[in-house]
Amino acid sequence: MVLRAESDFEDAGKRRRSPDDDGYQRLREAIVKGDLAPNQRLVEADMSNAFRMPRAAVRTALVRLEHEGLVEREPHRGARVRLVSEAEAVEILQARAVLEGLAARAAAERITRASAAEVRAVLTRQRAALNGQDLLGASDVNAALHAKIVELSGHSTAQRLIRSLNSQMVRFQYRTILIPGRPAQSLEEHSAIVEAVASGDGDKAERAMRRHLTNVAKALESSHREAAGDSAPRRRRRTS
Amino acid sequence: MVLRAESDFEDAGKRRRSPDDDGYQRLREAIVKGDLAPNQRLVEADMSNAFRMPRAAVRTALVRLEHEGLVEREPHRGARVRLVSEAEAVEILQARAVLEGLAARAAAERITRASAAEVRAVLTRQRAALNGQDLLGASDVNAALHAKIVELSGHSTAQRLIRSLNSQMVRFQYRTILIPGRPAQSLEEHSAIVEAVASGDGDKAERAMRRHLTNVAKALESSHREAAGDSAPRRRRRTS
DNA sequence: GTCGGCTATCTTGTCAACAATATTTTCCAC
């Protein structure tokens, strides 16, 4: 388990954090990371001394996480880790498709020589990882590529929404990358996206990004039909 | 001030509410309605006895509102009503454009005879309002139409995101509808959307919706250039 | 007259105890 402590996607753009807010980050990470199983009850008192933070902090953290869709809270019955169904995962991917499409367009329209080189560099890293059969690394680079494009878009609203959607997808991070042939196709699609963005073609960039994420959604759907009983290990990587 | 207590957009899909959550709704409404001016400080103690709710409830409400982008909270300095710039409003409209485009497509793809009649009915109401020079009423119907389509899409993820985006747009509700010629054009565009949705043409529906909201964004941008000092009365209606 | 530090005040963040509510268990009637 030599994974990066913080993916560059997580904390980017979230400086200036308040004290209890730090607790929120840790709790969130625990859920995203998978330390807290889906449907597990989150008793405030337990969290409080498990994470060594005041109960009030746990409370506010849970409120935020609820709003973010990571936990479910019922009036007098407490909070539990929310399990997102694969139907919902498909919805999330569809939403990501249009939002990242928007971001890709914006990124293309404000591309510079320097930033074009940056995205291309990320793509090169992905190609290298894939050649080296490093699937986990490739998955990381995937995330980095998407994050880079969103960042270059300068579209803070889209960025905020996409980040929120991403955190709900953790359970499905591995599904798609493990499908035979999928990594290669993903590289293909990414390549098209990067070229469109780097060349400043907004229309093409948006189409390429939408096509890519739509394909991911389809791959997820079909993979679900086969591996109904999911017994995949839960670790912390991003889906592409 | 004979406005509906709750627009059908606000609370739809949010049943089963906890006690303090009710307080959240009231506080939120106060901000959206404009009772709390932008940049106004929201001292927890004051809110507490102004709204007759425990301070803890105010606290959680503020946390949620922050996450929703309606208030800003700095570590030890309290919360204040967030002022969204018109640049940000344009971003929000762009995000809405793609998300509602997705919703429109989904709605078209699962349209039925009954639901087609429903959307058409809303459009008829808008036409009537416009003929009667009822701009405020037309604005309401506008919101109802968008809400209806999102509802018919059955896309809960898109619905959630769109609702969140909408709440941040309150300050700009009136800007566009007051531009000469804009209501008529809006009706035109809505008509195209409704026809595409009702006829089950997903592609066309998405394009029409995106075109419409993109135009709203453009209208907002140009209106800003003219009326730089905004002195419009702040009431609670929705932009189209 | 202005700059720097210091105190005074305001507000949020923390805490511990208590009240309210949902869930589980137990016990009795049938």
Added chain:
DNA sequence: GTGGAAAATATTGTTGACAAGATAGCCGAC
């Protein structure tokens, strides 16, 4: 043995007081 009511338990929601941090005003030095 099963059904149902009632107590026991567990957990959230509330309250008030206190601590910590931030801002603003004041005072003195230069």
